[in-house]
Amino acid sequence: MAAAPLLGATGAAPAAEPPPYDTAAYARCVDRLARDASAAGISQATFDAHVRPVTPDTSVLALLDYQPEFRTPIWDYLAGLVDEERVADGKAMLEEHATTLARVEEVYGVDPETVVAVWGVESDFGSTFGKRPLLESLTTLSCMGRRQDFFRGELLATLRILQDGDVRPEGLVGSWAGAFGHTQFMPSTYRRIAVDFDGDGRRDLVGSIPDALASTANYLKRSGWRTGQPWGHEVRLPAGFDTSVSGRTTRRPVSYWTSRGIERIDGGALPGYDRSALVLPAGREGPAWLVYRNFDAIYSYNAAESYAFAIALLSDRLRGKEGPVASWPTDDPGLSRKGRRDLQRLLIARGHDIGEVDGIIGSASREAIRAEQARLGMPVDGRAGQKLLRALSVPAPGL
Known part of the structure; x- marks a missing residue:
């Protein structure tokens, strides 16, 4: 995994009281980590400076099983990631860094629009790196919870990055799982893929935009990117089409699909590629795409179809294309970040203490949403949708 989209992009994980931990077991784990670090060529001074002082942050354990890419309806996920604000900012970045x-x-x-789309989804063009200290999170996850071996590898990679002088310690903040920098590389990916594109002798994906953009392109290239090819095309299915043959891993020649009546929804010609898949991210009733090798390269960055579609569709918008022609199968579309901020302001106006208006639908916002849904006779699910925004936009008595 190259990166993990920040939880703030689509909503925050449910708040939970951090569990206690066994201090003696933790101390023994740190001693084992010290031996592992020494075997990996990390000096005792580096380990003692950056791991010994760490106090575990057990709140990260609750996040091990929380991934918005798999929990959030795709129309909600995309509404917050491929919105007009991000498109406008992305076009500005294309011009500024042309x-x-x-x-x-x-x-x-790799084309500029795809690279900038990754940058926009991962860190909102460098404005949201994440706030969790990597050493704290990774040390905790190396000693507690599931996948300790995986996180130990990431911790050791982080220590090597520090020892090599690529990134300063204060730059090591990011997601709970350890992704950091402009395009949110995991530390092990950083060690393998990051490049020094500005020529200053350091591979710095925190302080150098050229290094970050080039490293992202390097990742996609090494994941099988085909220069000049599209990632996919939106298509129309014929009536009665057997959708059991759909799925990203069911790859067939494009001729297979065309022989079964699939056509581009815009009427254009489909390419003659020998590797393509029919993907229906919201089922038969939603938009359909034929996707090609470049979609797989994007998918490899963070193995979730919703994530890959966010990158792909944002890159299309940056090329001047519109979003999907077919509608998502919902009568209550998701909210853009502006819509979420508008909703939060309306919740505050109705007396709900939800904290800052930031467009992130966290636990306090969801609790307020549930209260308003109950008052309005709507399904009480805590979801921020357009129906609720419209309902609350009608002034309540006394407001």
């Missing part, structure tokens, strides 16, 4: 992006494309063969 020279760097042209060089990146020349070296790695």
